[in-house]
Amino acid sequence: xHEGILRxxxxxxxxxxTYARALPIVPVRARGLTIEGADGRRYLDCHSGAGTLVLxxxxxxxxxxxxxxxxxxxxxxxxxxxxxxxxxxxxxxxxTLPPGLAVRARVRFCGPAGTDAVEAALQLVRSAxxxxxxxxxTGGHHGTTAGAFEDSGAADSxxxxxxxxxxxxCPFGVGGARGAELAARWTESVLDAPKSGRPLPAGMILEPVxxxxxxxxxxxxxMRRIRQITDARSVPxxxxxxxxxxxxxxxFWAVDHSGVxxxxxxxxxxxxxxxxxxxxxxxxxxxxxxxxxxxxxFPGNQLAMAAGTATLSYVRENRLTERAGTLGSRxxxxxxxxAREFAIVGxxxxxxxxxxxxxxxxxxxxxxxxxxxxxxxxxxxxxxxWTGAGAGTWAGSRVGLGGSDDCGVASFAGAGAGAxxxxxxxxxxxxPPSTAFGNADAEVGRLAAGPRPAAPELAAAVxxxxxxxxxxxxxxxxxxxxxxxxxxxxxxxxxxAAVLDRLADAVEAVAWNHARGEKTHPQPxxxxxxxxxxxxxxxxxxxx
Numbered sequence: 001x002h003e004g005i006l007r008x009x010x011x012x013x014x015x016x017x018t019y020a021r022a023l024p025i026v027p028v029r030a031r032g033l034t035i036e037g038a039d040g041r042r043y044l045d046c047h048s049g050a051g052t053l054v055l056x057x058x059x060x061x062x063x064x065x066x067x068x069x070x071x072x073x074x075x076x077x078x079x080x081x082x083x084x085x086x087x088x089x090x091x092x093x094x095x096t097l098p099p100g101l102a103v104r105a106r107v108r109f110c111g112p113a114g115t116d117a118v119e120a121a122l123q124l125v126r127s128a129x130x131x132x133x134x135x136x137x138t139g140g141h142h143g144t145t146a147g148a149f150e151d152s153g154a155a156d157s158x159x160x161x162x163x164x165x166x167x168x169x170c171p172f173g174v175g176g177a178r179g180a181e182l183a184a185r186w187t188e189s190v191l192d193a194p195k196s197g198r199p200l201p202a203g204m205i206l207e208p209v210x211x212x213x214x215x216x217x218x219x220x221x222x223m224r225r226i227r228q229i230t231d232a233r234s235v236p237x238x239x240x241x242x243x244x245x246x247x248x249x250x251x252f253w254a255v256d257h258s259g260v261x262x263x264x265x266x267x268x269x270x271x272x273x274x275x276x277x278x279x280x281x282x283x284x285x286x287x288x289x290x291x292x293x294x295x296x297x298f299p300g301n302q303l304a305m306a307a308g309t310a311t312l313s314y315v316r317e318n319r320l321t322e323r324a325g326t327l328g329s330r331x332x333x334x335x336x337x338x339a340r341e342f343a344i345v346g347x348x349x350x351x352x353x354x355x356x357x358x359x360x361x362x363x364x365x366x367x368x369x370x371x372x373x374x375x376x377x378x379x380x381x382x383x384x385x386w387t388g389a390g391a392g393t394w395a396g397s398r399v400g401l402g403g404s405d406d407c408g409v410a411s412f413a414g415a416g417a418g419a420x421x422x423x424x425x426x427x428x429x430x431x432p433p434s435t436a437f438g439n440a441d442a443e444v445g446r447l448a449a450g451p452r453p454a455a456p457e458l459a460a461a462v463x464x465x466x467x468x469x470x471x472x473x474x475x476x477x478x479x480x481x482x483x484x485x486x487x488x489x490x491x492x493x494x495x496x497a498a499v500l501d502r503l504a505d506a507v508e509a510v511a512w513n514h515a516r517g518e519k520t521h522p523q524p525x526x527x528x529x530x531x532x533x534x535x536x537x538x539x540x541x542x543x544x
Contacts, residue, residue, distance in 0.1 A: 054488055070303075106281070108279065138163055166349075249325075353488075360451065
């Protein structure tokens, strides 16, 4: 059945299909983080329907809400009529909004996809301001319809695309606070340029964390500066929260991290509790359109609203936003060890449970640099003591995801010829100090040389190796060179540990393969820092 379904899909469906090409699986059952395929294999799903499934697959509260509507006899399609189901959803949604927006918010339901809400937002601000131009940012992705494509950079759209700040591939080559400041100044100069020939735009649209752009979080201070800049010029600020909303980043809405109140918020994906739903929330004084200008056919998906109400309230009542922030920080901290360990990992970044690992060309290198205490000939004991041949000793304990702080604490001591001596805090991953402490010189040298070219073929190889190990991940970034983790907010510590273990194994396999110049490679040698405790299938069954 498995092979037959895949074969028929390849013959019948459009060449435009995306995820199915990289993930040749046939899901038949799913619960929480786990998917079971028609071939009997089980997978840990860290794609979560492009981040839609914040409660994972088939969460009991979502299923109960859907059954409640089905059993009640309520209409499943009600266009934009008032219904008890819609009223409950709007009430819960407004309860979660940034306070400055909630007190004067209006909501518009549109077509069922995020790109429909983008179209509605552009229509809204153009109508309210009487202007037509738009400002967006490099790396931003706001959908696939004509207007959303316009937002993503069509040459004749009257769109200004401005630099989006980031550390690893800073458009100004400096990163950090200085890079963010330069990006804000650039924005001011474009809006204020007297000879640009363009009037003020109808609006400015941004993602607080760019998802398809490669999991790039906007600095909070830059967000506040952008809010000041747009406020001073009466340019509506549109926050695209399609991928980042409902607790994904460690706050209910990603704009909450910076304290910014946008004029317009674009919502979709998670707000429907796994079913299609999109909405636009905006400041009441922008509601200037003629009555009846919206004629969408599917603005009243009752099942999605019921599932969305259950999801929003469950995330809020169970403080899953705080859980996403804490667990995400621990996972990010551990994964950053991969960049210190393997040269093909250029950067690890993210916010909350929205994490990206960027793969880069490594010119045949395997290791990112030599550690402070030992070589690959070292040994690790169960107690966590690692001794490198002739190079020193590492002592410490493995600090897992259940540690008392985000990153864990480990102490290191080096001794012997050429070894540094010191003690400090590390990422608590249980790896040797070459991954947690001793690569300062190598890291400084790498940053000084600038980021290496993106390696989409290596990212695709990591995705394939993850799938072999029972882990589903997606790719993002302008070159599809970023492996993206979007697990549900309900992921347990044990499941998170299994995800990290499988991902690290996959990266190591690809790194060994790349270093040897081979297209295929058997299971890489077992290294002391990550002892194999179970076969991938066993780990999948245990974590599921």
